[in-house]
Amino acid sequence: MNTWDSLLLGLSFALQPHVLVYCILGVLLGSFVGVLPGIGAMAAISLLLPLTFYMSPEAALIMLAGVYYGAQYGGAVASILLRLPGTPQSAVTTLDGYPMTQQGRGGIALFTAMVSSFSGSLIGIVVLVMLAGWLSGLATRFGAADYAMMMIFGLVAASTIGASRPAKGFAMITLGVLLGCIGTDVNSGAQRFTFGHAELLDGLNLVALAMGLFGVAEVIANIRNPERQSIAARIPLRSLLPTRDDLRRLPLPILRGGTLGSFFGALPGTGSTLSAFLAYATERRLARQPERFGKGAVEGVAGPEAGNNAASITAFTPTLTLGIPGDPIMALMLGALIIHGVQPGPMMLEARPEMFWGLVASFGIGNLLLILINLPLIGIWIAMLRIPFNYLYPAIIVFLCLGVYSVRGLAFDIVLVAGIGLAGYLMTLAKLSPALLLLGFVLGPLIETNLRRALLIARGDPMVFLERPISAGFVLASMVLLLVPLWKIWRRKRAAADF
Amino acid sequence: MNTSITWRLALAGAICSVVLPATAQADWPSQPVRVFVGFPAGSSPDVLARIVTEALSERLGQPVVIENRPGAGGVIGIQQMLVSAGDGHTFGTTINGPMTTAQRMMDDTGFNVAEDIAPVTLLATSPLVLAVASASGIEDLESFIAAAGAEVDALTYGSVGQGSGAHLTAELFAAEAGVSMLHIPFTSYAEVTTSIIGGEINAGFMAPSAAMSFVEAGTMNVLGITSSEPFGQAPDVPLIAGNAGLSDDFRAELWNGFIAPAGTDEAIIARLSAEITEILSDPEVQERMLGMGWQVAPGTADDMADRIAADTEMWGAVIDRIEAQ
Amino acid sequence: MQRDWPEVWGGLILAMIGIGAAFYAWQNYDLGTLRQMGPGFFPVAMGVALCGFGLIIALPGLWRRSEGVPFDIASLLLILAAVLVFGLALPRLGLVGTAFATVLIATLPAERRGWVWRGVLALAITLVTVLVFHVGLRMTLPLWPRL
Incomplete structure (x- = not known):
């Protein structure tokens, strides 16, 4: 079957009325619950799961997938307007999205996020359609050594994000990795830093970490901040529309972010997070005035949003063809398939082409719906900022606590948020970037297990990292990233000495 | 009300509860029943629990609500069940790990199986299959054992974590076959299969459902299954028991069971056990479970208690051996 | 204008966390070998690195001048108390x-x-919360106080 036939098959499947209804239901629900920070897709999908018992597996998958990517549109709202990211990838969106809100350009940031999400998804779909076979095999070509070095490269590339000095960036990443050590060690089964709390055996709750570092810290810092109280006064109506200058800046970051995301999404586990951070780092490095970043640069919203949405589309290939879920939400969707006796695996594309291509077609339809629904809603979300902060922040506190609770129903996690919030507020005072901490927290455990696994398989020979071509490539790229700034400093000093 | 009538009623009730345990609890359940599951919604233990509770709620005439409290390999779910215990309407489902090996693998699980848990009934069991990449050229158990026996740690195998069923089964197998293999821990079967197909590791014990689609695609071979009888989902896979010089009683299975907090009324446990046994005899339920890789295994509370004791001993011996290394 | 105290304190706290974690891991977990790294290796390495970065952040702050930052202790304590109360009271x-x-x-x-x-x-936020989470998302939560 060629690409064109596959697409037609998919479209004819996805456009059946009952499938279309489920797709619409999914994206609508997704984009509304996505606005609730931390809760988003997870709670909505758990809620819908029993319903899917009575649906065809194809329709169930299309609806749940709709919730999944729909929630990413909604998630941008909380990140940009309130600095409440529920995931590490939306933490990247806050870096420039929230400063834009503070400058009264929140509408433009939302517009940028929506358009970039939509375009990023389209790029993801195109890549998926053209390269489905290649993408599904990509994960088997990556060994433990390759994963370890790829993620180290990711950390090195991202280390300068949002930090005023390199030492601060590295410190935050290291702290994140250290926090990631909490819980059961995969390799030895040892229980590290759990101090007798079984609730910590699976590690710190990521949503609790994100909510404490961003949400709680932001609320504390702003309660008596007169600037925040007057934010509403600074939103003229026309700021909802981007200027020509804003629009001119969008296409290239979207294209780069989408391409990066499409590739990393096909590698299970960290696709969305890594793509968002790398897209941001790329834009900052390529920018003529990198100092604009972190202070409201539209490219800083566009690249990462395109990247993580493209990644969440291509991430369905390893999920469906290898059965590897990229995150807990994907795992939930896999569960929904297995309830119906559909076992994801390498035969998926051949055995159930209508499911695979129907899903791909539904991505297109769903994203089109999402942008049509969400663009007009920007005005309403912005109106939320007109609510005096005194009335808004107690609601933020209640909602973020429930968001944390919804992950696994443990009050323990909410108590943790208080401690993490304290740390987050202190970090705000010392101008330390919580986004990098989250990146280290997410990638750290993966780096550790893959590094140790690679050495174990190689019977302790560290040359394994240079012998495998993919791993060696990432080692080289990381060295270049680390050495180029040093070389620039050296050259500047020599130039100064020549005078 | 006349005291003597009340007293007689109470006496009658007491006699009934001895003679007719099922009818004595006529007023049970008087409120929604909660079932704690130590795994996230959509996971296989969760889906098993949902299949059972769906039918159970019709039979009991009260809603049966699943409470997902994932974490620590199912231990958190049991802890949370015990926290809410005491109303006679709180139960749980669990996999074998927290009931048999968790006490050995964890510093402190916060509960004692014998004192705190009352078994209700087993729900289903799942064997594991031994899988290798088809590119390896190994097609039967005998050549696998020969390759593994070439030298110490000649072959590597993946599992879903230190102390997981897949890890302990592999060590049990290695001990019985007289070989030593290098253990590489992963976190999911999907990661293990990907690594086997990519040629990074050599083998792994895994759920049949995780392996069969790769066998169909021609990228993996399964060499044997750990159940004592051929398994419905993979009927062509030979038993490990009695094959390639292994003993006839080689058996290693994961299981899923329904539990109550200790102190729950015996009559309620007997009623639940009987209701679930009937649910599990429904061919449609059996087929749904088999599609997910689980064979129904109904029985009494005592059957489950025996299984817990036997498995605790068997895996305890394997853990002793691993720790001695 | 004063010394850059937030940087100094921030860096020192990070350094203390780092060295504390490294020491705890070194005491309690096996370091292992290169072939079979133990559970202690990574935390010790990361802890030492964090200590180093923390000192690099803290020391220059001693000579740098900066404007003071507003430290809002009342908001800090009361908001943390609100979160704590939420976590502790929810089950009851x-x-x-x-x-x-x-x-x-x-x-x-x-x-x-x-x-x-x-x-x-x-009252208003409680109402919205009940509508969104209990009625809308049907989260399994006790609604009323348990007496």
């Missing part, structure tokens, strides 16, 4: 009682005076 007070109490505590640091608006706000 139910969603309604917990949300109401949390909002009341959270509004304490607000500069606007009076109690009427606080009460009304607590």
